[in-house]
Amino acid sequence: MPNSDIVQTGSFSLRGAPGFDLTHLFVCSEGTLGIITKIMLKLIYPPKMIKTMLVMFDEIEAAGIAVASIIENKVIPSTMELLDKVSINAIEDFNKVGLPRDIEALLLIEVDGEPEDVEKSAKIVEEVCSKAGARSIEVAKNESERNRLMQARRSLFPVLARLRPTAITEDATVPRSKVPLMIKRIHEIKERYNLLIDSCGHVGDGNMHPILLTDKRDKVEMEKVEKAVSEIFDYCIELGGTLTGEHGIGVVKAKFMEREFKKEGMKFFSDIKKSIDPQNIMNPNKIIKTKDIKVDYV
Amino acid sequence: MPNSDIVQTGSFSLRGAPGFDLTHLFVCSEGTLGIITKIMLKLIYPPKMIKTMLVMFDEIEAAGIAVASIIENKVIPSTMELLDKVSINAIEDFNKVGLPRDIEALLLIEVDGEPEDVEKSAKIVEEVCSKAGARSIEVAKNESERNRLMQARRSLFPVLARLRPTAITEDATVPRSKVPLMIKRIHEIKERYNLLIDSCGHVGDGNMHPILLTDKRDKVEMEKVEKAVSEIFDYCIELGGTLTGEHGIGVVKAKFMEREFKKEGMKFFSDIKKSIDPQNIMNPNKIIKTKDIKVDYV
Numbered sequence: 116m117p118n119s120d121i122v123q124t125g126s127f128s129l130r131g132a133p134g135f136d137l138t139h140l141f142v143c144s145e146g147t148l149g150i151i152t153k154i155m156l157k158l159i160y161p162p163k164m165i166k167t168m169l170v171m172f173d174e175i176e177a178a179g180i181a182v183a184s185i186i187e188n189k190v191i192p193s194t195m196e197l198l199d200k201v202s203i204n205a206i207e208d209f210n211k212v213g214l215p216r217d218i219e220a221l222l223l224i225e226v227d228g229e230p231e232d233v234e235k236s237a238k239i240v241e242e243v244c245s246k247a248g249a250r251s252i253e254v255a256k257n258e259s260e261r262n263r264l265m266q267a268r269r270s271l272f273p274v275l276a277r278l279r280p281t282a283i284t285e286d287a288t289v290p291r292s293k294v295p296l297m298i299k300r301i302h303e304i305k306e307r308y309n310l311l312i313d314s315c316g317h318v319g320d321g322n323m324h325p326i327l328l329t330d331k332r333d334k335v336e337m338e339k340v341e342k343a344v345s346e347i348f349d350y351c352i353e354l355g356g357t358l359t360g361e362h363g364i365g366v367v368k369a370k371f372m373e374r375e376f377k378k379e380g381m382k383f384f385s386d387i388k389k390s391i392d393p394q395n396i397m398n399p400n401k402i403i404k405t406k407d408i409k410v411d412y413v
Numbered sequence: 414m415p416n417s418d419i420v421q422t423g424s425f426s427l428r429g430a431p432g433f434d435l436t437h438l439f440v441c442s443e444g445t446l447g448i449i450t451k452i453m454l455k456l457i458y459p460p461k462m463i464k465t466m467l468v469m470f471d472e473i474e475a476a477g478i479a480v481a482s483i484i485e486n487k488v489i490p491s492t493m494e495l496l497d498k499v500s501i502n503a504i505e506d507f508n509k510v511g512l513p514r515d516i517e518a519l520l521l522i523e524v525d526g527e528p529e530d531v532e533k534s535a536k537i538v539e540e541v542c543s544k545a546g547a548r549s550i551e552v553a554k555n556e557s558e559r560n561r562l563m564q565a566r567r568s569l570f571p572v573l574a575r576l577r578p579t580a581i582t583e584d585a586t587v588p589r590s591k592v593p594l595m596i597k598r599i600h601e602i603k604e605r606y607n608l609l610i611d612s613c614g615h616v617g618d619g620n621m622h623p624i625l626l627t628d629k630r631d632k633v634e635m636e637k638v639e640k641a642v643s644e645i646f647d648y649c650i651e652l653g654g655t656l657t658g659e660h661g662i663g664v665v666k667a668k669f670m671e672r673e674f675k676k677e678g679m680k681f682f683s684d685i686k687k688s689i690d691p692q693n694i695m696n697p698n699k700i701i702k703t704k705d706i707k708v709d710y711v
Contacts, residue, residue, distance in 0.1 A: 120677040127653035128586045129618045131441075133662045134670065134700050135685055137678070139437035148433075160487065189458065231529060288426045320427045355425035364431045372432065379418040380435070383689070387433055390688030391681070402432050 162227035179295030181247035194225035195319025288360035322360030460525035477593030479545035492523035493617025586658035620658030
């Protein structure tokens, strides 16, 4: 703690600890309340079987509809990654995985668990994707084929970063049923501002990663980038979404926090911050904006 | 909020909301931070199949070992209720469900889910219980048999309350692997103080419910009861457990909170409380003890 106390939070019991939930208060606090010195994690068993599928679409909206329908059909894939045309071509340019360059989007889907459940879920995924208008569905036949597909996804950020001098990865996360709407809006924003925006994402969690490919030295384009980002987050919040799925708020998005939490929520945040860290020595200016900081993109 | 603000916490997105986790801060705060005006809950589908089993034991320790082994074998029953001899006889005295009066303990176990998984899990439960020394295992053949067994469990508190003028239900919760040790210690405390203590509990969650059956007008016995309760919680915390599994802390257990959270944790609690409710108008004296209150048991 900022006063040098060591506090143990949580409980080894399944029912958790009573009183204020200090564990969850620290998770996502991004170092603004104190320093985590020790973490106990619960381990889960690895799945007995994994099935990896690659689903090709001629229209990105169809991929979005497939995502929402898979969830509606009670299948929870362990992986559901969306790659759009920008991503697919960047991967092919630098990695030559063998993805078709003429499709508009693909979903990389994995289901895992007990073998019977996996087969059942995979069948539902195939049916739902066909119905949503998938062009074709490929199933990885073995571990090495699976690795090739997953490797393609993992290489995405480095290959995109080669397209333009500056890559700004956003992290707008919406309810899963709203993924099709969010995809559509990102596309519309991209056209309107004439920007290069890649629409990938962990769409199975509603976690979109619009990656804005730009050049920070180009002041005119950077102004459009900032407007585009702002519009993406406005719409994300309108859809019941949130500013971040996994990257956090930090300094860069602190200015947007009030849009999600309103004045009342921000007062709550700063009351807690002040009570735990009255001297504001723990990661000041993160999450709760206290002064303007000029952000330099890498 | 105490200042009359309305704050919305959490997010509709699967990834949750950024910043301090206000939702979890309110859960279990027992009204000490503010009043919850609206709750959105996630619904889950009801299970396709439920299997209810009644497992009889000649020794209560064997039942505890069965509980720990079931969990070790990766089966998570949706219900796992322990009833000891006091419970069984009280139920039979007033309800005549047909439980054998000469056993020392029984476990009421339910597994639910997809039919194949239920059959698999039920088989593991039967094997593990036999190995732990169960005398016999009965499986409910239909819905009405299931209702009869569940009804017996539900009637437990009212029938126990008829045995003595005052019933004090405690809520000590331990890691599931420590259930056998906790059962043993409650038994030992009961013998040593010569008290009537029923050892039932939702043991599948490690949530023990020692019920102390006494008479609040008997000052000598009440002193022993308080010592027994204090020892139960000391041991519970020693085992990595917690003061409450579901009943909460309130006024009665506020005096034990420092045993679980130490001075440093209590400072954290009261800093948060003061920052959100500086005038201490929200359920004062609950969770955080600020003055001595005489508790009158019903």
